[in-house]
Amino acid sequence: MVVSLISYNKKKLDSSISSIQSIGADSTSFYLKGIKQNSRDEIFVDQALKKAYQYNYKVSYDSLKNRNLLKIAYEAKRFGRDSIFVKANTEGLLLSEKIRDTFGVADAQWNFGSYYYTKENWELSFKFYYKAHINFESIKHEQFSGKMLFNMANVQSQLKDYTGSEITTFQAIKRFKKINNYLSLYRCFNQLGLIARDLKEFDRAKEYFIQALLYLDEIEDSDVYREFVYNNLGLVYQDIQNYEAAIEYFNIPLNRTELKEENIAFYARLLDNLTYNRFLKGEKEEIETSFLTALKIRDSINNISGVIINKIHLSEYYAFMQDTTKAIQFTKDALTLSKKVNNNREWLKSLHWLAKIDRANADNYLEQYVLLSDSLQHEERKIRNKFTRIQYETDEVIKENKLLGNKLILTSISGLILILILSLIYFIFIQRSKNKQMLLEQDQQKANQEIYQLMLAQQSKLEEGRSSERERLSSELHDGILGKLFGTRVGLGFLDLQGDAQTKKKLQGFVNEMQQIEQEIRAVSHDLQNEILSSKIDFYIMAKQYLEKLCNIEGIELIIENDDNINWEMIDTDYKVNIFRVIQESLQNTIKHADASMINVIFAKKQGQLLMKIKDNGKGFNTENKSKGIGLKNMALRIGKLGGSFNIMSKPLNGTSIIISIPLK
Structure with missing residues (x-):
C-alpha cells in the first residue's frame, strides 16, 4: 500500500512537471501554488519544495530569485521541512544583503526567529527577532517592527523575564497605536494580562484582558479572539478562587455550538478548565467523565501539552477521591510526556505533585524538583543576560x-x-x-x-x-x-x-x-x-533665379511651379522676405544634409492662403526621433510670426517635404 501511494504521488508530480515544461523560471511559482492546493499531500509537498528550490536556480533576476527563496523558506517552515528551510532562508538572507534589500533581510531574520522559537532556542530566536525589528524600524515599517517586538516579548516571557517582556510589549503597543492596528493591540494587552497573571498581579491582569476586549470592539468577526480572552479571564478568577466567575467565563465560548467543529483543541481546553473549576468548587457530578472526554479529544489530535495538563487535573481528582494508585499513575504519565516534549513548566508541576501524593518516593521527587528548578533558573538567567x-x-x-x-x-x-x-x-x-x-x-x-x-x-x-x-x-x-x-x-x-x-x-x-x-x-x-x-520687381523671378543658380552649382535638378493667380506685387514685402529666407534655409539644409538629386518648389494660392511646398528626393529622417535644429526652428518662427503654419514631413529614404501656409491680407 505504501509503495503504491508513493508511486501514485510520483506520477502526480511527474504529470505536474510535464505540464509546465514550457514555463521556465515560473516553475518555482507553479510549485509554490501547488503546495497550497495540495497541502495535505505530504509526499507532494516534499517533492514540490525540492523542485521549487531547484528551479529557482534558473532565475536570472536576483530580486525575483530572492522573493522565491523567502517564499520557499516560509512554506518549508510551515510544513516542518527543516533542511530545505535552513538552506533557502540562509541563501535568501545572504542574497538580500547582497542586493541591499532591507525588507528581505528582515523577512529572513523573522523566519529564523520563528524557526528557533519552535525549537525553543530562545537565545537565537530573540537574536533574530531583534535584528528583524531593527531592520523593519530602519525602513519605518511600524507594523512589522511592532510584531518583532511582540515576538521578543513572548521569548522573554518564556524565560520568566516578565519585566523585560512588559517593557518590550509596551514598545510594540506604541507602534501599533500609530497605525491603529487593533488586532495587534488586542494581542499585546492579552500578553500583558498573561504576564500579570504569572506575576500574580490578578487585578492588573483583569484590567489588561478587559482592555484587550475593548480593542476587539473595533474589529469585525472578533468572536474567536474574544473566546481566548474569556478563557484567560476564567483562569484569573480560578487563581483568586472565584470559581463561579471562572465557570461563567468558560461557559461563554462553550455555549457556542459551532466551537467544537471549528476549533476542537480549544474546545477541549475549555472543557478541561471548566471541569477543573467545577471540581475545585466542590462539584462531583460527571467530573471524571468530563475530564476523560477532554483527555480523549486531546489525545486524538496529539495535543501533548493539553494531555499533560489533563492528566495532572485527573490526578488531583483521583487523589481527592482517595484513589492514590490512579492519581500517581496519571501524574507519572504527565511526567513522562513532559520530559519527552521538554515542557519544563508541567515537568516541575508533575514532580511537585508526585512529591505530595507518592509519600514513599517524596524525597526523590523533591530532589529532582529542586535540581530541575535550579538548572532551569540558572539557564533562564544566563539567557536573560544574553538578551x-x-x-x-x-x-x-x-x-x-x-x-x-x-x-x-x-x-x-x-x-x-x-x-x-x-x-x-x-x-x-x-x-x-x-x-x-x-x-x-x-x-x-x-x-x-x-x-x-x-x-x-x-x-x-x-x-x-x-x-x-x-x-x-x-x-x-x-x-x-x-x-x-x-x-x-x-x-x-x-x-x-x-x-x-x-x-x-x-x-x-x-x-x-x-x-x-x-x-x-x-x-x-x-x-x-x-x-x-x-514694371516693378518680380519676386517669383528673383526666387527662381536664386534657386536656379544654386541648383546649377550643386548639380541638383530644379522643378519650380508658380500659380498664375498669385499677384506677387500685392503681397506684403515682409511676407516675401520671410518666404525667401525659408527658401534659402531649406535649400541649404537640402544641400548639406539630404544628399538629394532633385528639388521641387511649388507656389500656390487657395482659399485666401498662400501655399508653398519644398520637396526633395533625399535620404530623409525620422521626425519623431530627431530634434529640430536652429534652422528649422527659425523657419517655423518666421512663418509663425506671419500667422501661418509650418509642417515637415519626412521618412528615412523617402525624402523631405516642407509645407507652408500663410493667410493673405
Whole structure:
C-alpha cells in the first residue's frame, strides 16, 4: 500500500512537471501554488519544495530569485521541512544583503526567529527577532517592527523575564497605536494580562484582558479572539478562587455550538478548565467523565501539552477521591510526556505533585524538583543576560555600519560634487560652443538677409535701367522719328508733282504707307510707355533665379511651379522676405544634409492662403526621433510670426517635404 501511494504521488508530480515544461523560471511559482492546493499531500509537498528550490536556480533576476527563496523558506517552515528551510532562508538572507534589500533581510531574520522559537532556542530566536525589528524600524515599517517586538516579548516571557517582556510589549503597543492596528493591540494587552497573571498581579491582569476586549470592539468577526480572552479571564478568577466567575467565563465560548467543529483543541481546553473549576468548587457530578472526554479529544489530535495538563487535573481528582494508585499513575504519565516534549513548566508541576501524593518516593521527587528548578533558573538567567548582550552587540554593529555608511555617503557626496563640477565645466564648454554656432548661424541669417536686400536693390536697379531705356526709346520714337516722318509725309502731300496718273497713284501709295508706319511707331512708343508704368520687381523671378543658380552649382535638378493667380506685387514685402529666407534655409539644409538629386518648389494660392511646398528626393529622417535644429526652428518662427503654419514631413529614404501656409491680407 505504501509503495503504491508513493508511486501514485510520483506520477502526480511527474504529470505536474510535464505540464509546465514550457514555463521556465515560473516553475518555482507553479510549485509554490501547488503546495497550497495540495497541502495535505505530504509526499507532494516534499517533492514540490525540492523542485521549487531547484528551479529557482534558473532565475536570472536576483530580486525575483530572492522573493522565491523567502517564499520557499516560509512554506518549508510551515510544513516542518527543516533542511530545505535552513538552506533557502540562509541563501535568501545572504542574497538580500547582497542586493541591499532591507525588507528581505528582515523577512529572513523573522523566519529564523520563528524557526528557533519552535525549537525553543530562545537565545537565537530573540537574536533574530531583534535584528528583524531593527531592520523593519530602519525602513519605518511600524507594523512589522511592532510584531518583532511582540515576538521578543513572548521569548522573554518564556524565560520568566516578565519585566523585560512588559517593557518590550509596551514598545510594540506604541507602534501599533500609530497605525491603529487593533488586532495587534488586542494581542499585546492579552500578553500583558498573561504576564500579570504569572506575576500574580490578578487585578492588573483583569484590567489588561478587559482592555484587550475593548480593542476587539473595533474589529469585525472578533468572536474567536474574544473566546481566548474569556478563557484567560476564567483562569484569573480560578487563581483568586472565584470559581463561579471562572465557570461563567468558560461557559461563554462553550455555549457556542459551532466551537467544537471549528476549533476542537480549544474546545477541549475549555472543557478541561471548566471541569477543573467545577471540581475545585466542590462539584462531583460527571467530573471524571468530563475530564476523560477532554483527555480523549486531546489525545486524538496529539495535543501533548493539553494531555499533560489533563492528566495532572485527573490526578488531583483521583487523589481527592482517595484513589492514590490512579492519581500517581496519571501524574507519572504527565511526567513522562513532559520530559519527552521538554515542557519544563508541567515537568516541575508533575514532580511537585508526585512529591505530595507518592509519600514513599517524596524525597526523590523533591530532589529532582529542586535540581530541575535550579538548572532551569540558572539557564533562564544566563539567557536573560544574553538578551542584553545581544541588544548591545547588535546596536554596536548597527553603529559601526552607520559610521561606515556615513563615510560611504561622504565619499559618494564628494564624488558626486566632483562629477557635478566636471559636468558643469563640460556643460559650459558645450554651451559656449552652441552659442558660437548660434552666433555664426545668426550671422549667416543676417548675411542672407542682406543678400536678399541686395538682390532686391539689384533687381530694382535693373528695372530702373530698363525703364529709363524704354522711356528714352519711346521718347525718341514718338518725338523724334515719328515727328520727322510725319513732317516728311505732310510735305509730300503738298507737293504739286507733274506726271501721269500712275506715277501720282504710286506716290499716294507711298504717302499712305508712311502713315501706316507712323501708326506702328506710335503703337510701339505707347507699349514701351505702358511697360514703364507697370514694371516693378518680380519676386517669383528673383526666387527662381536664386534657386536656379544654386541648383546649377550643386548639380541638383530644379522643378519650380508658380500659380498664375498669385499677384506677387500685392503681397506684403515682409511676407516675401520671410518666404525667401525659408527658401534659402531649406535649400541649404537640402544641400548639406539630404544628399538629394532633385528639388521641387511649388507656389500656390487657395482659399485666401498662400501655399508653398519644398520637396526633395533625399535620404530623409525620422521626425519623431530627431530634434529640430536652429534652422528649422527659425523657419517655423518666421512663418509663425506671419500667422501661418509650418509642417515637415519626412521618412528615412523617402525624402523631405516642407509645407507652408500663410493667410493673405
